[in-house]
Amino acid sequence: MYEKVIELLEQKKYHELKSMLADMNEADIASVLMELPQETLPLVYRILPKELAAEVFVNMESDAQEFLIKAFSDSELREVLDELYVDDAVDIIEEMPANVVKRILMHTDPVVRKSINEILKYPEDSAGSIMTIEYVDLKKYMTVDDAFTRIRRTGVDKETIYICYVTDDNRKLLGLVTVKDLLLSDKSKKMFEIMETNVISVTTLEDKEIVADKFQKYDLMAIPVVDQEERLVGIVTFDDAMDVLQDENTEDIEKMAAITPTDKPYLKMGIVETWKKRVPWLLLLMVSATFTGKIITSFEDALQAQIVLTSFIPMLMDTGGNCGGQSSVTIIRALSLGDVRFGDIFKVIWKEFRVALLCGVTLAIVNFGKLMLFDRVGVLVSLTVCLTMLFTIVFAKFVGATLPILAKKIGFDPAVMASPFITTIVDAISLIIYFKTAGLILGV
Amino acid sequence: MYEKVIELLEQKKYHELKSMLADMNEADIASVLMELPQETLPLVYRILPKELAAEVFVNMESDAQEFLIKAFSDSELREVLDELYVDDAVDIIEEMPANVVKRILMHTDPVVRKSINEILKYPEDSAGSIMTIEYVDLKKYMTVDDAFTRIRRTGVDKETIYICYVTDDNRKLLGLVTVKDLLLSDKSKKMFEIMETNVISVTTLEDKEIVADKFQKYDLMAIPVVDQEERLVGIVTFDDAMDVLQDENTEDIEKMAAITPTDKPYLKMGIVETWKKRVPWLLLLMVSATFTGKIITSFEDALQAQIVLTSFIPMLMDTGGNCGGQSSVTIIRALSLGDVRFGDIFKVIWKEFRVALLCGVTLAIVNFGKLMLFDRVGVLVSLTVCLTMLFTIVFAKFVGATLPILAKKIGFDPAVMASPFITTIVDAISLIIYFKTAGLILGV
Numbered sequence: 001m002y003e004k005v006i007e008l009l010e011q012k013k014y015h016e017l018k019s020m021l022a023d024m025n026e027a028d029i030a031s032v033l034m035e036l037p038q039e040t041l042p043l044v045y046r047i048l049p050k051e052l053a054a055e056v057f058v059n060m061e062s063d064a065q066e067f068l069i070k071a072f073s074d075s076e077l078r079e080v081l082d083e084l085y086v087d088d089a090v091d092i093i094e095e096m097p098a099n100v101v102k103r104i105l106m107h108t109d110p111v112v113r114k115s116i117n118e119i120l121k122y123p124e125d126s127a128g129s130i131m132t133i134e135y136v137d138l139k140k141y142m143t144v145d146d147a148f149t150r151i152r153r154t155g156v157d158k159e160t161i162y163i164c165y166v167t168d169d170n171r172k173l174l175g176l177v178t179v180k181d182l183l184l185s186d187k188s189k190k191m192f193e194i195m196e197t198n199v200i201s202v203t204t205l206e207d208k209e210i211v212a213d214k215f216q217k218y219d220l221m222a223i224p225v226v227d228q229e230e231r232l233v234g235i236v237t238f239d240d241a242m243d244v245l246q247d248e249n250t251e252d253i254e255k256m257a258a259i260t261p262t263d264k265p266y267l268k269m270g271i272v273e274t275w276k277k278r279v280p281w282l283l284l285l286m287v288s289a290t291f292t293g294k295i296i297t298s299f300e301d302a303l304q305a306q307i308v309l310t311s312f313i314p315m316l317m318d319t320g321g322n323c324g325g326q327s328s329v330t331i332i333r334a335l336s337l338g339d340v341r342f343g344d345i346f347k348v349i350w351k352e353f354r355v356a357l358l359c360g361v362t363l364a365i366v367n368f369g370k371l372m373l374f375d376r377v378g379v380l381v382s383l384t385v386c387l388t389m390l391f392t393i394v395f396a397k398f399v400g401a402t403l404p405i406l407a408k409k410i411g412f413d414p415a416v417m418a419s420p421f422i423t424t425i426v427d428a429i430s431l432i433i434y435f436k437t438a439g440l441i442l443g444v
Numbered sequence: 445m446y447e448k449v450i451e452l453l454e455q456k457k458y459h460e461l462k463s464m465l466a467d468m469n470e471a472d473i474a475s476v477l478m479e480l481p482q483e484t485l486p487l488v489y490r491i492l493p494k495e496l497a498a499e500v501f502v503n504m505e506s507d508a509q510e511f512l513i514k515a516f517s518d519s520e521l522r523e524v525l526d527e528l529y530v531d532d533a534v535d536i537i538e539e540m541p542a543n544v545v546k547r548i549l550m551h552t553d554p555v556v557r558k559s560i561n562e563i564l565k566y567p568e569d570s571a572g573s574i575m576t577i578e579y580v581d582l583k584k585y586m587t588v589d590d591a592f593t594r595i596r597r598t599g600v601d602k603e604t605i606y607i608c609y610v611t612d613d614n615r616k617l618l619g620l621v622t623v624k625d626l627l628l629s630d631k632s633k634k635m636f637e638i639m640e641t642n643v644i645s646v647t648t649l650e651d652k653e654i655v656a657d658k659f660q661k662y663d664l665m666a667i668p669v670v671d672q673e674e675r676l677v678g679i680v681t682f683d684d685a686m687d688v689l690q691d692e693n694t695e696d697i698e699k700m701a702a703i704t705p706t707d708k709p710y711l712k713m714g715i716v717e718t719w720k721k722r723v724p725w726l727l728l729l730m731v732s733a734t735f736t737g738k739i740i741t742s743f744e745d746a747l748q749a750q751i752v753l754t755s756f757i758p759m760l761m762d763t764g765g766n767c768g769g770q771s772s773v774t775i776i777r778a779l780s781l782g783d784v785r786f787g788d789i790f791k792v793i794w795k796e797f798r799v800a801l802l803c804g805v806t807l808a809i810v811n812f813g814k815l816m817l818f819d820r821v822g823v824l825v826s827l828t829v830c831l832t833m834l835f836t837i838v839f840a841k842f843v844g845a846t847l848p849i850l851a852k853k854i855g856f857d858p859a860v861m862a863s864p865f866i867t868t869i870v871d872a873i874s875l876i877i878y879f880k881t882a883g884l885i886l887g888v
Contacts, residue, residue: 257773329701
C-alpha cells in the first residue's frame with residue numbers, strides 16, 4: 001500500500017492517488033500517511049477527499065497532527081476543526097504544545113471552544129475528561145415521530161444516535177431510549193412511556209477505569225456522564241471505553257514490571273523520559289536487595305564451612321521469586337477483573353497453600369533426584385536444599401497472594417505488588433530459611 | 445442489595461422481592477443471585493419477570509447456569525432457550541457437561557440447533573466460534589422504506605440492528621448500511637446508492653485476537669464474518685470484542701508470569717488444575733537456574749579468597765533481572781499493541797542501550813557511594829561490584845528487548861520472554877561478568 005502511494009507521488013499521478021485513497025479506510029490511510037517522509041505529508045493530506053480528511057486526521061498520531069496543523073492555512077485548520085467531535089478535539093489539544101493549542105482554540109467555533117474548555121478542566125483520567133458532549137437529547141412528552149424528526153435534524157453531528165437521553169428542563173437525566181425501541185414502537189407513543197428509567201451512569205469526577213468496568217459489566221454501547229446535581233453533561237461511547245480498557249491494561253502491566261506507567265507509545269518516548277520511568281524503582285529494589293546481601297554476610301561462617309551451599313543460592317532465590325510472582329500476578333489480575341475481593345482472602349490463602357504444597361513437593365522431589373544422581377552432593381546437603389525449596393515456595397506463594405489483596409485494601413495499587421517486589425522479599429526470607437535449615441541438618 | 449434479597453426471601457415477601465428485582469439491571473441481579481445459597485436459586489429465579497429472566501441467565505456464571513438448567517422443567521428450559529441469542533447459547537453450551545448439552549439441544553428450536561452446531565464446529569479462538577448469526581441482512585435494490593420495514597419485522601431478535609449488511613442472492617457480502625445512514629437518507633433511495641462498499645471483515649477461521657484488533661483499529665460497532673467464498677455467515681458485536689480483548693490481556697499477563705493461560709476465574713479453578721498450569725514452568729526454570737549454580741561452583745576459589753563477594757550476588761542478580769524484566773515487558777506490550785515491529789529491532793536496541801547506560805551509571809554511582817560510606821569494603825571491591833552492575837544492566841536490557849522481538853519473528857509468543865526467562869539468562873551472565881571483573885581488578 002505504502003509503496004504504491006510513494007510510486008504515485010513520485011510520478012505525480014495525483015488523480016490516481018486520490019481515487020486510490022478514497023477507497024481506503026481512514027485508519028489505514030492514517031497509517032500510510034504517518035510512514036511517509038514528513039515533508040510530503042501536507043501534499044498527500046490535501047489530496048484527500050474533504051469528508052475523509054478530518055477522519056484521517058483523527059486517526060493520526062500527535063506528532064503528525066502537530067506537523068500538519070503547523071502546515072495548515074487558517075481556513076484549512078478551520079475546516080478540519082469543524083468536522084471534529086469535541087472529545088477528539090480535546091484529545092488532540094491535550095497532546096499539543098501551548099502555541100498550537102492557542103491557534104486551534106482561536107479557530108474553533110465559540111460554542112465548541114467553550115465546551116472544549118469545560119472538558120479540559122476535568123481532572124486527567126476522570127470520566128469528564130474523556131466524554132463527548134454530542135449526544136441526542138429528547139424530552140419526555142415527545143412522541144416517537146418527534147424523536148425521529150429531532151434525530152434526523154441534529155443526528156448528523158452526534159457521535160452516536162442509537163442511544164438517546166431523555167432529560168427534563170434542568171437537564172436532569174430521566175431515562176434513555178434506543179433507536180431500536182423507537183423503530184419497534186408505535187409512532188404516537190410518548191418518550192416517558194417507552195423510556196428505560198433504570199439508567200447506568202457515571203459522574204464527571206469518577207475514574208475512567210470505572211467507566212470501562214461498567215461497559216464490561218453491563219455490555220453498554222454508551223454511558224451518560226452526569227454532574228453532582230445529576231444533570232446530563234456528556235456521554236462516553238464504547239470505542240473510547242475500549243481505548244480506556246487497553247490503556248488500563250498497559251498501565252497494570254507496566255506497574256507489574258516496576259515501571260512508572262505512561263501513555264506514550266514506546267518509540268515516541270525520549271531516552272531520559274524512559275530512564276525516569278524506570279530508574280526510581282530499580283534504585284529502590286537495589287537498596288532492598290542489599291539486605292539480602294547482609295543475610296549472606298551474617299552466615300559467612302556456614303558458607304566457609306560448606307562452600308557448596310553457595311552454588312544453590314541462585315536456584316533457590318529464582319524459584320522462590322518465580323513462585324511468588326505466579327501467585328501475585330494471578331491475584332492482581334483476579335482483583336482487577338473483580339474475580340477476587342478482600343472477603344476472599346482466606347479462601348485465597350488456603351488455595352495457594354495447597355497449590356504451594358503440590359508445587360513444592362514436585363520441585364523438591366525432582367531436585368532431590370537430580371542432586372543425588374548428577375551432583376552427588378550427599379544426602380544431607382540434598383535434604384537441606386530440598387526442604388528449603390519446599391518452605392520457600394509455601395512462603396513465596398503466601399506473600400505473593402496476600403500482599404496484592406492487602407495493598408488494595410489500604411488503597412494502594414495492587415499491581416505494584418508483582419514479581420519485582422515479591423522477589424526482593426522472598427529472596428531474603430529464602431536465604432534465612434536456607435541457613436537455618438543448613439544449621440539444623442548440617443550443623444554448620 | 446444482597447442482604448435485602450435474603451431478608452425478603454426469609455419473610456417470604458415474594459411480591460416485594462419481584463418488584464425490587466424488576467427495577468434492577470440484569471447484570472446486578474445475576475451478581476446477587478450467584479451469591480445466594482444455591483438451593484434458593486431456582487426459587488428466586490422463578491420470581492423474576494419473564495422478559496428479565498433470560499437476560500439474567502446469560503449474565504450468570506456457568507456453575508450457576510448448570511444448577512438452574514438441572515432444576516428447570518422442560519418447558520422452563522425451552523422458554524429460556526427461546527430468548528437466547530445464538531452466540532450466548534453457544535457460550536453456555538461450551539461450558540456444560542455432555543448430558544446437559546444433550547438436554548439443551550433437545551429443547552432448542554431445530555433451526556437454531558442447526559446454527560449452534562455449525563458454530564460449535566469452528567476451532568476454539570476462531571472468529572467463527574464467537575460470532576452470532578442474528579444480523580439484519582438487506583438486498584441492494586431495497587429502498588430505505590423497505591429496509592425500515594424489514595428491520596421492524598425482524599429486528600426484535602437481532603443482536604444489533606444498527607449495522608445492516610447488504611448481500612446478494614448467494615449471501616455474498618456487498619456492503620453495509622447503518623441505521624444512521626437510513627435515518628438521514630431520502631426514503632426512496634436504494635441500498636446500493638447509500639451503502640458503504642469498503643467493508644472491514646474477518647473470515648471464520650481467523651483468530652479472535654485479530655477480530656479484537658480490528659475493532660480497536662477501526663472503531664467498529666460490529667464486524668461481519670465471511671467464509672472462504674466471501675459469503676456472510678455471521679457478525680461479532682463490540683461487547684463480545686471487548687471480552688476477547690480482556691481475555692487476551694489476561695492470557696498475556698499470565699504468560700509473562702510463567703503460567704499456562706486459562707480462561708477460568710481464579711476461584712473456580714481446582715487445586716490440581718492450578719498446579720498443572722504452574723509447575724511445568726517452575727520445573728523448567730529451576731533446571732535452567734542450576735546452570736547459574738554451576739558458574740558459582742567453577743569460581744569457588746575466587747569466593748574462598750574474597751568471601752565478601754558472595755554477599756553482593758543477590759543484589760546483582762536481582763538488579764539484572766529487574767532491568768531485563770522492565771525492557772522485556774515494555775517490548776512485549778509494544779509488540780502486542782502494534783507500536784513496535786520486527787523492522788524496528790535496531791531502533792529498539794539502540795534506545796535500550798542508551799537507557800541502560802543511563803540506568804547503569806545512576807545505579808553504579810549510588811551503589812559506589814553506599815559501598816564506600818556504609819559498607820566500607822574498599823575501593824577495589826566497590827569498583828568490581830559497580831562495574832559488574834553497569835555491564836549486567838546493559839546486557840540485561842539488550843536481552844530483554846531483543847528476545848521478545850526475535851520470538852515473535854520465529855512465530856513464538858513474545859509474552860513468554862518476560863521476567864522469569866530473562867532473569868534466568870541474566871543471572872548466569874551477570875555472575876560470569878562478576879567473577880571475570882573480580883579476576884581483573886582483585887586478581888582472585
